[in-house]
Amino acid sequence: MRRETQNILLVLLGGALLKIGLTGAYLNYVKPSFQWLVLAAGAVMVLLALFAIARDLKQHVRASAGASGEGHSHEDGHGHAHGRSSWMLMLPVLAIFLIAPPALGSDSVTRNDGRSVAQSERKSGGAVFDPLPAGDVVPITMTDFVTRSAWDDANTLNDRTVRMSGFIVHDKGSTLMARLVMGCCAADATPVRVRLTEEPSVSGYAVDSWVEVTGRIQPGTSTQANSYTPSLTVTSIKQIPIPEMPYE
DSSP states (O other), X not given: OOHXXXXXXXXXXXXXXXXXXXXXXXXXXXXXXXXXXXXXXXXXHXXXXXXXXXXXXXXXXXXXXXXXXXXXXXXXXXXXXXXXXXXXXXXXXXXXXXXXXXOOOHHHHHHTTTOOHHHHHOOTTOBOOOOOOSSSEEEOOHHHHHHHHHHBTTOTTTTOEEEEEEEEEEETTEEEEEEEEOSSBGGGOEEEEEEEESOTTGGGSOXXXXXXXXXXXXXXXXXXXXXXXXXXXXXXXXXXXXXXSOOO
């Protein structure tokens, strides 16, 4: 690969990292605490590329000045072929820069049908949770809801109305709401799921559409047999925009 192509690739890749770091698109790939690492890596790549370009230009000027009186030229018959193959390597970088892939969705949930946060972290003998805050409707994350449904021996979710959000998954005749829990990056994301019931309109939402629901847990529905997927009696549901941070 020619040095010019290497430098341009480095500029594009660094620019792509800066772009997703500044626009918030990096949240589709890594946790929020990694933003400074993404920006730092992008800045270093761009600076290294600019330094290399400046150095190459200086060397080219010197070489041109030394050869100005010789009148000698040399052509590489394979230069065009080499150039084409090198430029092809830029296509993946341009794809990252111009077309940022969305966050993982329902496909990841259905592919990991046997995995869940509650299942992987289930403790024998249960666990003690803080009481839920007072109020007619309690905002709660799906992770907290699902882990309480699996672990909580005090049954703090029973007879409480909760509100949470996620994306729609249609699987095996059921309508689920799901989120993906990120440990470090999107590659290690693990799903949490809630089965939605008692609301005629839940099945009408398209796969991967984001919704906010309120409802009450159906006690005893989170079991090892269903990978600790509790059922929620839905009292209201509405579609919402994709959140800035799609992972939990």
